[in-house]
Amino acid sequence: MALSLKLEITLEKLFIEANYGSKHSYAEFLKIFSNYLKKSLKNKIFNESEQEDVIQEILISVHKARHTYDGNRPLKPWLISIISFRVNDYLRKFYKDNRYHTFPIDENFDIEEENDVTETSIASEDINSAIAKLNEKQQKILNLMYYKEMSVRQVSAELGFSESDVKVTAHRAYKILREKIKR
Incomplete structure (x- = not known):
């Protein structure tokens, strides 16, 4: 889900104010950004608790890196890169953890010879x-x-x-x- 122009401008304004010390602006930024993340990640991460974990990781990363943001540049690419890194970290871990899961096959499972997948009609x-x-x-x-x-x-x-x-x-x-x- 892309950031709308209105949302992008609002987030940028709040984030810049927060970097100048406004706690209210920072709290509002986190609230709006969290809602955006929930909507954005629901189609990428289906497990709600894992989705919340990724959102928290993103928010922590934004908080830790907020001193690196240059107010003369747009906020959107900076945020999108953090989101991308955290989501990719999650997906890497998810697929690594699930790589070795096996599914039991019934002992009576039999492959019929006439349905050989290597056989072609040509x-x-x-x-x-x-x-x-x-x-x-x-x-x-x-x-x-x-x-x-x-x-x-x-x-x-x-x-x-x-x-x-x-x-x-x-x-x-x-x-x-x-x-x-x-x-």
Whole structure:
């Protein structure tokens, strides 16, 4: 959730006043900023208690770093970077902690052979024979782009064609392959 212009101006005004010693402005800043964080983080962190923990971490970081804020610069990027660092810290910890969780599989679980996920409806021989029927230019371009994983720019430099020519030729080759493989 982005900071609205009105909210950004209000927060900046309160934060600058707080840095000049206004406790009331600082309390108001924390209240408004906390509400913004709650709305902003509800779609990123679903557990409410963890959400509150992250909000507290953000507020503590803002408090500890408030002396580094330059009042001549906008507040929004400064706040967004703190929010981003704290949320990323949380997510890093969350995924690290949950990486080794396993899910029990029923002992009677059986994979049916007919549903083999490695099986395809199109054999590689069909694809290779369809590619062999393309003209030489199309074959070269597809070979460089997909087997050698070269970009359009690299292929155009290698073969001496324009980038748009490479794109058009590749597109036409795909179209031909789709038609031949569908049959």
